[in-house]
Amino acid sequence: MKFGISYFGPEPLFHLRRDFLLSMKYGLEDLGHDVVLNGLSLESDRFNFVVGAYFLPNAEIPKIAQSGLRHAHVNTEVIAQDMLNFNPQKVDFLGAYLPAIRAGQFAWDVILDNLPEYKRYGVNAHFFRWGWDQKLEDIQHRQEKDLDFYFFGMMSNRRKQIVQSVRQKGFRGAADHSCPYFLRNDRIARAKVQLNIVQEEKYTHVNSFRVCYLANNRCAIVSEHEQDPAGYLEMTRLATAQEMPDVVADLVTNNKWRELGEKAYALMRQRPMKAILEALLDTSGLK
Template sequence: MKFAVTIVSPLNYVHAAAFTEIAETVHFALKSLGYDSVLTTEGNIPGRQHVILGSNLLPHYPLPIAPDAILYNLEQVDRDSNWFSPALIKIFKSHRLWDYSEKNVSAFKEYGVNIDHVVPVGYVKELTRIRFVKNPDIDVLFFGIMNPRRKSIIDQMSLNLKVGVINGTYGKRRDALIGRSKLIINIHYYEVKVLEMVRLSYLLANHCAVLSERSSEHDLDDLLEEGVAFSDYKDLANRARELIDSPDERAKLSKRGFEIISARSAIEYLREAVKTISN
């Protein structure tokens, strides 16, 4: 079987790059399993089984996609999300669907959408690649789209810490900023609080010290507890200060976080997922 791992990439839409690391994870895992795989922005290459990331963009960017394409959803299911539309639900219902989150399975059922297989976010060695500077000059780095609940925490931290905030910066430029940072913070965008495993997995794969708001996925929080500093929303700013003042604790988080994520083999997750394709 030949694969094409597709990132839906509208012209001049920089945020499509947010899917790059997971696309690479799927691609390298498939190659490790012995399959022919290519990374692409095309949706219908003859003779290849497409796995498409960024399907939430399809209602606004009608990329022609193969009828048998698999849509791999990496977004949280939330009624308040501006991408969760009847048009997208129709697209999901017309294709085989993978999802990264068990929590999304029940949420999708409310809309009559069936998840064919849950493919958790896993680890491949090719994604351990960020280089860290000897003397980091950023205390806390946040990257993502801003909203009031995120801004409130960032404003609190900025009172006594050097905080970096980036949005729309990906790839090597973002990695360089991560490499200059002592701590990365993860703050949920939605009140539903689904854990951002897409974001966290890449950070942990690169030995980052991570502070995260607790999520509604208690099983995942428990799994990562030793490798991620979890905190309630109201305590995030104070916890960030504590971690900046404790290099030893950050080093322990970095070490244990990498151990935890590297045990989540993307190769094994894809091995099981591929078995379902012919079913």
């Protein structure tokens, strides 16, 4: 089958969504499908997976359905209280985004806790779990690592404070708000430990994009406790914000980070993206 993957977010966020889009592409290709990345468009001769439609102006969102092209939405944000990400300004959820999702053939969602919301709205939705793919093993780890820790993601004040608390423990590290993926990957390769930090306290769900990509690449991950019904945080060492500096210290000074990275990778490999997408396509009625 021929598929296209479209992403309607602003250009800087392409780097933050790079791993997710490629995981979809590679998994579908592993099943023998013809897959292209469409960017900001849809293709008439393909079934289109639409990611990030909520970034479009409200008046533009309905045009996806009005195009008459076969498509489905892939949602990556929390749905709760008739809003997206608890932010009424993010998108007109009830007036624009939800009708667009309903107009698609089905919906895939990366957050398991969103499924009861879809049921409440009468939407045919399915959980899209992240899985392992060999082609996403693209971190070339340095034999001698010169960074103790690294964090990449939107740098809220909360995240800045936690990163600073690790630095104050005497460890050398880096943090990037937004950067090209090849710079990010170079810093991942240099760091012994990768951090997964909650952006704001209201965002309680695990960031599967960060955790799964790092686990796919044999990385040691220290994560805050988050809402995690899918069990992704089994691949991490858990810590509260206050505990994080001491946990990093334990992994670095006692050289436990290598073992933690191998454990994460072994758990990730138990769920190949190829098998996940094969079941998901079948459940969604696509062959």
